């Protein structure tokens with residue numbers, strides 16, 4: 001039993017000493033004090049079913065003994081950290097596992113502490129290899145909060161600065177719901193995107209381009225799912241120019257999308273590099289880039305990461321990967337997520353504020369609009385968020401207009417838990433529709 005702690009008092013202290021731009025969920029933000037499985041308890045003792053899992057980070061859920069034991073065993077050695085100046089057995093083991101899983105020939109891994117740093121590293125590798133500061137990204141993308149990662153983020157709500165020295169060209173994304181090409185068949189949509197990329201290369205770039213970076217399913221952008229084959233079509237154009245492709249798997253990696261282990265594999269594409277973070281450590285701070293050896297080894301000066309790949313986070317990540325694979329959570333994401341998506345589509349058809357329900361595996365977006373239009377309604381999304389909270393369910397929010405509910409529970413979600421969350425969402429969407 002944890003002692004009751006006031007969220008209002010903590011919020012006041014938070015506001016006094018933390019930045020105003022550090023986004024918080026809910027009119028009355030909450031502190032999550034304990035968790036088990038897919039459920040968390042806030043500081044005031046209220047229990048919630050968690051359909052957001054941190055931010056897709058608590059991939060196995062909370063209080064997983066196998067992960068806790070691995071971390072405790074490492075802590076018991078007295079060594080939490082040694083730095084990359086020393087050999088780290090668990091780092092090497094984890095890199096071997098990720099290389100094998102990546103499908104990238106002759107791959108190597110560099111570990112970081114976050115997704116932002118992972119993308120930063122991928123941008124460093126590709127811009128150095130190609131002697132170019134030009135990068136291609138998708139509109140509505142999110143790649144992190146640092147100077148360069150923010151520089152390739154095509155979402156004004158998360159781009160506080162465009163001053164990075166990268167020269168970025170944004171190409172058409174897979175957001176069919178809001179695309180003038182949305183009516184095209186899958187094959188024609190993919191062709192239109194490839195044509196757009198060709199034109200962007202011709203008209204907005206000069207000489208060599210360092211890379212294209214893209215999320216297979218846009219996460220912060222509102223779980224935007226392009227048609228399968230979309231990235232295959234883009235990759236063919238990139239290959240004509242020898243431009244490396246970086247798949248940002250920070251949200252889509254580790255089987256979350258159900259049908260494939262990496263989001264990009266649904267497109268029959270082997271990227272030149274992939275970045276990862278979030279779920280790998282089941283909440284521990286870990287990220288990295290896995291890339292072709294020639295890209296990875298291409299830097300011409302020494303580099304280190306003091307904390308990247310430290311013994312504690314890599315031990316926890318190995319235990320997380322073991323659990324994930326032993327329990328085939330990718331298959332669970334496909335089965336439970338597929339059914340949840342189908343049920344949510346039915347719920348959406350009954351709620352006038354739901355414009356679209358889309359997703360893959362346990363990554364489902366519900367886009368809210370002014371009733372029976374396609375006009376984005378951030379107000380309806382905010383109302384639905386508050387209603388789910390009152391109902392005892394945590395969900396996320398995103399989208400270019402802040403009007404998309406994001407559902408991304410731990411990959412251990414059971415069918416019963418999915419049904420329970422579904423009923424709370426049904427009520428919340430009805431309430432948001434009624435108030436619209």
Ligand code: PMP
Pocket residue numbers: 055113114115116117119142143144145215219220248249250251277278287
């Ligand atoms: N890439 C993607 C696709 C992300 O969703 C995020 C985080 N939301 C990042 C990169 C940045 O990761 P981090 O917050 O760990 O720096």
